[in-house]
Structures are given as C-alpha cells and as structure tokens.
Amino acid sequence: MMKRIFLFGAFMAIAFYAVAQRSPISLAGTWHMKLDSADRGVAGKWYNQRFEQTIKLPGTLDDAGIGSPVHEDTSVLSKNVMLHLARRVKYVGPVWYQKTIKVNNEMGDAQLLLERVLWKTDCWIDGRMVGSQESLIAPQTFSLGKIKPGNHTITLRIDNRKLYEISVNDFAHAYTDGTQIIWNGVIGRMEINDHSVAAFAQVFISPSLIKKEAVANILLEPQEQGKVYLQTRILLDGKLIKQTKRVLLQTGSAQQAKVFLPQAKPWDEFHPNVYGWEFDLTDTNGKILASRIEHFGFRSLTAQGNSLQINGRPLFLRGTLECNIFPLEGHPPMGTSGWLKVFATAKQYGLNHLRFHSWCPPEAAFRVADSLGFYLHVELPLWALTVGKDHKTLGYLENEAQQIISNYGNHPSFCFWSMGNELEGDFAWLENLVRKLKKQDNRHLYTTTTFSFQKGHGKVPEPADDYFITQYTNKGWVRGQGVFNTNTPDFKTDYSKAVKGTTVPLIIHEVGQYSVYPDLTEIAKYTGVLTPSNFSAVRNDLKKKGMLGLASPYLKASGMLSAILYKEEIERALKTRGVGGFQLLDLHDFPGQGTALVGILNAFWDSKGIIEPEAFRRFCGPVVPLLRFEKAAYVNKETFEATAEIANYSDKTINDELLWTVSSTDNKILFKGSLGKQRIPIGNAEVLGKLSVPLTGFTKAQQLTISLSLAKSNYTNQWKVWVYPNEPETTIPGVHFTTAIDSTIRYLNAGNTVVFNPDTSEVKGIDGRFAPVFWSPVHFPDQPGSMGLLIDNKHPALADFPTSAYSDWQWWDLVTRSRSVQLDGFNNPRTPIIRVIDNFFKNRNLGVLMEFKVGTGKLILCTMDIQHDLNVRPSARQLKNSLMYYAAKTDFKPSQNIAISELSAIIKRPAKAQ
Secondary structure, three states, X not given: OOOOEEEOOEEEOOOOOOEEOOOOEEOOEEEEEEEOXXXXXXXXXXXXXXXXXXXXXXXXXXXXXXXXXXXXXXXXXXHXXXXXXXXXXXXXXXXXXXXXXXXXXXXXXXXXXXXXXXXXXXXXXXXXXXXXXXXXXXXXEEEEEEEOOEXXXXXXXXXXXOOOOOEHHHOOOOXXXXXXXXXXXXXXXXXXXXXXXXXXXXXXXXXXXXXXXXXXXXXXXXXXXXXXXXXXXXXXXXXXXXXXXXXXXXXXOEEEEEEEOOOOOEXXXXXXXXXXXXXXXXXXXXXXXXXXXXXXXXXOEEEEOOEEEEOOEEEOEEEEEXXXXXXXXXXXXXXXHHHHHHHHHHHHOOOOEEEEOOOOOOHHHHHHHHHHOOEEEEEOOOEOOOEOOOHHHHHHHHHHXXXXXXHHOOOOOEEEEEOOEOOOEOHHHHHHHXXXXXXXXXXXXXXXXXXXXXXXXXXXXXXXXXXXXXOEEOOEEOOHHHOOOOOOOOOOOOOHHHHOOOOOOEEEEEEEOEOOOOOHHHHHHOOOOEEOHHHHHXXXXXXXXXXXXXXXXXXXXXXXXXXXXXXXXXXXXXXXXXXXXXXXXXXXXXXXXXXXXXXXXXXXXXXXXXXXXXXXXXXXXXXXXXXXXXXXXXXXXXXXXXXXXXXXXXXXXXXXXXXXXXEOOOOOEEEEEEEEEEEEOOEOOOOXXXXXXXXXXXXXXXXXXXXXXEOOOOOEEEEEEEEEOOOOOOOOOOEEEEOOHHHHHHHHHOOOEEEXXXXXXXXXXXXXXXXXXXXXXXXXXXXXXXXXXXXXXXXXXXXXXXXXXEOOHHHHHHHHOEEEEEOOOOOOOOOOOEEEEEOOOOOOXXXXXXXXXXXXXXXXXXXXXXXXXXXXXXXXXXHHHHHHHHXXXXXXXXXXXXXXXXXXXXXXXXXXXX
C-alpha cells in the first residue's frame, strides 16, 4: 500500500522536495536489469538474484534500444502505419532493475525517490520488500527503513502494463503510445535521502495578495527525536527580503508559519514574481537538520460572473494544448531546458496559457511556467467514457489528485484544474470530487470536465464548475470549425448569442484542428527513440505518383490557409464579451491519432515556415486591434466600412491614437486616417470608431490591405479585402462559354476556343470544402478530404483575379460551389492551374482549373461555379471574366493534350455521339 500522511482532513502523499541535511545518495548511473515478459520474477524471487544486462538510469528501455524491434511497412499508406510515430523498439511488461550502492553513514530512515515511472513499481532492499507505488504523474517514494554503513542492493520491479481503465483506446496522454510512448524505466531524479533526524512531509502555502501575507501549513514526519526548531527566509530574485524568528515545533503535527510582506509583488504574465520560501529545521544548538525550499507567488485568481480576473483585472487566456509530445525522448523533459523551449516558443507566438490534456507535467514544467508567467491548466490522467464503472479506478484517481496537490499545488502557475478530457459517465462522482478538492485546496479554479459529448452535459456548466470549457452552448457554436464551411464569411460576427446567459467564464475548447500537409523535411529531425514511419509512407506514396515535388508547396499553401482560419477564430473570440479565452488544438503538431498535423509549428515546437511569431502576435497577444466589417469581396460601386475595437488584456489602460491605412500589394498607402486619441480600458468589445473608404476609384481588380494600429505602442493588425470592377459578365467573340459537355465537344472538334464550366452536380469529383481536413483524415476518414488550394497565381489565366498561391477568403464562395476533378486516371500526368490539395492519406491529383489542347481546339476547364447568380457573387464573376480575357489572348496556347474521351469521362451524364 502507498504510504500516506494525514493533513488537513485529507490523505496527502509525501512531497518530493523534502531534502535531508545530509546530501542525497544519487542512484543515477549503471543498473543491472532483466526483462520479465512471462511475469515469473516475483514467484522466482528474482529480487535475490543478480542480473547480467546493464542499462543507464535515469532512462528508458527505448533509450537503450532494448525490446522487440518495430518494423513498419512504409511502402503503402496503411492506417496502421499512419496512426502515430513508430517506436524503434517496444516492450510492455515487467522489468527488473538492480543496483548496489555504498552507504558511508548510517541512515535511520532512508527514503527512496523515483521522480516519474510508468506505471507500477515494487521495491526491495537487500531482498526485503519495502512497498509498491503506482502514480503516473508524481514521484514514487519508498521508505527503506534503517540502513547501516556498507553495501546495499536496491531492486525495482517496474511494470508498465495498464493498471486502471483511465482512457478510451489508451488515448489519455499520461499513458499512451499516441504521443509519449508506454516506456519502461525511470526518468528524472533517482535518490535516497535520510529522514531520520527531521524531515518535512508537506508544506502547503496560501498567499494572499490582498492581505500581503503568506501562510505555510507544515507537517513534519514523526520522529523519535528531541526538540526541533523552525526558521524560515523569504527570497525574491535570489535576494533575502524577510527572515522569521526561530520557533519550537512539535513533530508529527501540523505547524504554521506566517509572513507579512507589505511590499508583496503580484505574480501574473506581466510580472512573474516568484518568491522562494526556505525552511530550516534545526536542533537546540542551531544545527540544521533538514532544509526545504518552496516557490510561490502572490496572485488573486477569481471568476467574477462570466469573467476571469487576475489580480483584480480581466484575464483572457490565449492557450494551446500540451499533449506530452516529445518525439526525441518519447516522454516529457524532466529538466528545465526542455520546458524553456516549450514556454518560450509559446510566448513568442503571443500565448499565456497551456492546457495539459489528460496528464500532469513534472516539477520542471511548473518551475519554468512560474518564471515566465504562464497560466497552466492541469488534468487528472483521465479521458474516459465510463467514469464510475470501476471503483478501483476511482480510488486511484483520488490518490492521483492528492499527489497533484502535494507535489505541485504551491506553484503560482498552477491556476486551472480539470478532472479530465471530454468525460462521460458518473457526473455525480465527478462533481463530488471537484467539491472535495475545492474545499481542500482553493488556490486553483476547477472544472468538472474539459468539455463532454454526453447527453445533458457539455453545453452548460456543471454545478461545481468555476469555469466552463466547450465548443458550443445550447445556443450555438463558439468555434469556427462549426460554421466556416457553411456560413458565408463575414468579419463582424462574434459568439455573443452563444455565450449569452453563461454564469461562469467560458473557455473555447480545442480551437482549430486544421490539418496541414506533412513537412517531409522533418523526417531528418527524428534522431531519437521514435521514427516517422507515417511521414515516410507519405513521401513514398508521393514519389510513386510522381508528386513528390508538390510536398513543399502543399505544406506552405495548406499551412497558410490554416493560419488564416486561426486568425479569424482568435479574433472572433477576442471580439466576444463573455468569452474568457481559448485553447488551440494546436500551435504545434500532434503526431498521434492518425497523424494530426494541426500546428503551424511542428512536433518539436520548430517553425514550419508558415507564419512568423511577430505576425501571429498581431492577432494573438495581450493587445489586439480588431475590425468588424461585412465581407471580403467588394465591387467598386460599394464603400468599405468597418468598426474599430481593441482587445486590451494588458495590465493597464492604454492612452494612444488609433490610426488606419488602406494599402496596395506593393505597400503603397492609398488611404489613411485617424480615429483620434483614445482611452482604452482593460477588456474588449468597446467601439472606438468607424472608418469608411469609397471604392469607386478602383477600376482594376485589386487586393487591399487594411491596417489598424496604435501610434505609440506599435500594436497593429491587418486584414485583406478584394475589390473588383462592377462590370457585366464578359462575352468575347471567338470564345465560347458553355456549361454542357455536348456543345463543348462540338466547339472543340470545330477547332474553337472554349471555357467549359459544367454544372458541379454533373462533375464526377469531390465536393469542395473551404476549411481543410479536421484533425486527421486517418482518425476521421469519412469527412471531405481536401486541404485548401495550391494556385499558380502567376498564370496569365488569373491576371485579372488577384490571388496568392493559397486559399484566402475571396475563394470561399468559389470553393464551396465546386467539385474537383481527379486527374490521376488520365493517360498522361496533368498539371492544373489551380490544384485542390488532397489529404495526405490519399494524395490524389485534383484540380478545379485546367487548360488543354483538344485536337485543333483549345479548352479552359473550370469546375467551380462561375455561371450562377453572378450579380451577387463578385468573386465568381471576376474569375469568369479573367478566364474569358485570357482565352481570347493570342498567347493562350495550352501545352497539355486531352482526349475527348477523357474529357467526357469527368461528366456523369455521357456525351452524345458527335
């Protein structure tokens, strides 16, 4: 059974920061080991045997290359190979580890600490069983008892097989092969401390920013010992700022220390003031018996109605997920350097918040988050659809909750706590657990579940929730994924209707999930325990199809579309009063669950070359200029009108002048103005002015960039709109525009020039979809499978239709009224002017705009609707005109041939014999 310490009416596991005055005995180094796949070791008393094979600990079997080799067939795009990164070796089962140590001085109460293990550990010393531990998210500790000087043998049996049903399909990120791997070994600290003289069992710090004081409730381990005294010191930035008097303590009972700091500095994202509180236990003569340091911060985190507050001002969470994705090691970093990259990169991109999806990170993550002012959301290791079904699992989860409080609860960055991801089952048990934890530890805000699909849940807060995470309410979506493919795009809409009446702060769940094409240059980065067989399979498939050269442009084009959608997602949230923040899925890739490449960064937190951090911060930062306007595409008889706002979630009111410009693609400023000097309070949704720009002077189709900036503080944001001449549909002698296959064939056989725009219902192809694949085409195979457009924007066919090389908002109407043609089956490879990027699980050659030579005739084939309702579809009308102008030019000389039979084959209704 696990050793437990009674504290404040709850069972608390021993916190692992307790440090004896004697230096700990490090167990890092060479261990002997033996695999036990048949599980014979306990019965065979292997704890008394000696093992021949060696391994370095801390470390894992995967690090050492020990286990069954994993061979993946990457010659085909199979579901199995695309599920996740592949381990180079794999072993699941018990492993025995053994090390002989030399003890120089007698230890009256030796305590063994293993910082992180999967899942269960049994421990022996000199053949004597001392206990078992089974935490996934906290250090495992063992009391070895009295140890005399000399050599002693520590034997560990670590079993990484599943103990409890904490997860659907083993998806929970505390125990999964989807992101981290189901490794065997020990990571982090491995040491023995002597607690015989005096030791801390628990230090629970409650800081009050309002009272300018901090209270430490202290529990000492019971010892047969004389008088013990406590003296403490408070440090800030390594400098001593307060020292308390020495007081007599009673071991084995709760004690309290209190400090008053009239100049207490707050902790938040702008002022990450982390205090160190040093505790010394001494004897009567002042000799130090044990020492400990805890880190804390003065912060006031509250939910005021549907608003989050930090230190008395509004807080907006700009977050992403951390799903235990560390592809070199297969497990989380246990030191600060690995976490510095995570948090520093997230901060570069304007974030202030990380959600740990169905797991709790190690101590090093909290330390770094404290120092950089990140607000962390932690979850129990739980992602289950049958919560409450197994009572042993419930007991395990309650113990893990106590471990989280005991080991990480003092950290100021530990702000939010959920019981798990998308839970279903016994909500009465979940609510009861939340209420017990809130009563025990009120330093965090709690939510019952991070969203839920269970009927009757998920759309409204649970009764015990301090805050609420969802993708929709009972009044509508609060996530663009639910509307971007169906609702005509506008840039004035927010989520006010959906959040109306919410009683607690609402955080938007897993925003984005826009799949980006794989970066095949990333393959070379995988030099650790995992191999990207999924990426290799995509590369091999493209190579077989002669499409390998498209991988890089596919990445860029799909990535830019993803960034455009993330921008609109984030701005809609920032425009909405009543939204407390968002949690992206994701800023970086999730290589599990069918290869979900949903990040603008890769799984290593490195850039894919999609968008620079400073560009991302324009719309994702503490201060973001915002515009509300009607649409993306205009004609020159209209006026562009917009309303200006600022989402100010800095730490102060801003006094600044609000400036706007309209510029062309060559950066020439065409219009500019000022909305005057403004006093901009902390918060959002305040109208700061309006701008109006007549478009009558634009006689040629143009892309315009609208910028809104603060003059002194340099915050700026930009939006693109397109303006087209208000011209009728173009008809040109000698160019036949037709929608019927029969007339197309007749004109072509006569050597004519044809722009063929078949009805989309007649095209054998794939329905157009503006937003890219949701999450993963492998995990969700039944969705429309495209990933945006790859556009030859320098092609003369688009000379009068300004566009980048990727999908943008002016394409929405055209894409959603399209069907792409599959070109793989043609006799020769075909290169379209506009490609539809197929998902990486199929890699079909798809196009919506192509040109061909057909005998003596010339053909432009467009399978986007450019024939209906053109009086209210300016983009469609402009594209049609651009194609007609091009078809009439003498340099329209298609080089690709197509047979009449091939052309007829793309139409559902067979052509009449000619």
